[in-house]
Amino acid sequence: MWTVTYLPGSEQEREALPARERQALYNATMKLQAIGPALGYPHTSAVQGASQLRELRPRAGRSPWRALYRPVGDRFVIAAIAPEAQHDPKGFARACEVATRRLNELEE
Secondary structure, eight states: OOOEEEEEHHHHHTTTSSSHHHHHHHHHHHHHHHHHHGGTTTTEETTTSTTOOOOOGGGTTSSSEEEEEETTTTEEEEEEEEOTTTTHHHHHHHHHHHHHHHHHHHOO
């Protein structure tokens, strides 16, 4: 079993999601805990243009939301919740910046 943690800001973002999307994200998180780095597409993928940042894709990518995360030590850290990139490119880019900043602060 792998450890998945949420940073405080990402917990607040998760709680702001509609109930159905929160449940889908919970299910995706459970898959990441069970399978770890072997969890592949369409459940997770690398974020293009962001160093070491990955997106967890609830409902195998059919959800309009993504959890942005990175492996840190022996755990996965979810740093931000983002809208799906094709649906809201600017929102996704902002969330990537926030996730990267939060992760960098964590690693300092």
